[in-house]
Amino acid sequence: MNELIRVTKKGDTQVVSARDLHRELKVKTRFSLWVKQNFKHFRESIDFTSVVVNTEVQNNGGIQIRELQDYALSVEMAKHIAMMAGTEKGYEIRDYFIKVERAWNSPEMVMKRALEIANVKVEQLEAKLDEVKPQVLFANAVSVSDTPILVGELAKILHQNGIDVGQNRLFKWLRKNGYLISRKGTSYNMPTQKSMELGLFKIKESAITHSDGHVTITKTPKVTGKGQIYFVNKFLSDVA
Numbered sequence: 649m650n651e652l653i654r655v656t657k658k659g660d661t662q663v664v665s666a667r668d669l670h671r672e673l674k675v676k677t678r679f680s681l682w683v684k685q686n687f688k689h690f691r692e693s694i695d696f697t698s699v700v701v702n703t704e705v706q707n708n709g710g711i712q713i714r715e716l717q718d719y720a721l722s723v724e725m726a727k728h729i730a731m732m733a734g735t736e737k738g739y740e741i742r743d744y745f746i747k748v749e750r751a752w753n754s755p756e757m758v759m760k761r762a763l764e765i766a767n768v769k770v771e772q773l774e775a776k777l778d779e780v781k782p783q784v785l786f787a788n789a790v791s792v793s794d795t796p797i798l799v800g801e802l803a804k805i806l807h808q809n810g811i812d813v814g815q816n817r818l819f820k821w822l823r824k825n826g827y828l829i830s831r832k833g834t835s836y837n838m839p840t841q842k843s844m845e846l847g848l849f850k851i852k853e854s855a856i857t858h859s860d861g862h863v864t865i866t867k868t869p870k871v872t873g874k875g876q877i878y879f880v881n882k883f884l885s886d887v888a
């Protein structure tokens with residue numbers, strides 16, 4: 649099929665330059681007036697879109713780049729305008745666009761476009777997998793670990809995952825969001841009932857024998873493997 653007018657691909661549709669169509673129809677009306685007369689029955693952003701093209705013009709012995717207003721027309725719209733011209737050339741161009749549409753909608757071309765779309769989706773999924781792979785590896789490593797860690801160590805893990813938070817700020821956040829007790833007293837900074845029920849923390853108790861012989865018990869909140877995954881995912885989802 650001989651190419652009467654260049655047809656280009658824009659996304660999943662075919663488009664025609666309005667200036668190319670105006671030239672090939674050999675219209676004597678200037679381009680801007682021709683557009684005004686012929687575009688009034690069509691919808692912008694559906695049948696056509698406004699574009700700017702660059703063209704080279706002679707200027708004082710040199711070449712200057714000039715911007716021109718153009719429009720990307722759907723093949724359907726271009727076909728109708730060609731027919732409305734009412735000339736032999738117009739009918740010839742209309743018949744050409746009909747052949748272009750048939751070729752575009754052939755089973756082979758439909759399958760080709762479907763494969764292209766599928767390939768793009770596969771590439772997007774692969775990119776997403778590469779993005780979350782470090783998080784998955786972290787989750788797998790932590791989930792098989794029975795070793796709880798200090799809140800300060802959790803802050804370091806969060807920092808490694810792009811979360812700007814230190815130990816003190818993390819303690820403050822945990823208290824504010826109901827994971828640690830905020831009430832001053834012996835239970836200050838201890839896990840709340842909610843945290844314990846979710847399995848996010850364990851409490852490590854240590855006995856300290858003083859020089860006078862008396863013993864005191866200290867309690868330290870430690871984040872379980874489940875808690876590490878929980879808080880990393882929570883902070884990352886909040887950032888996203």
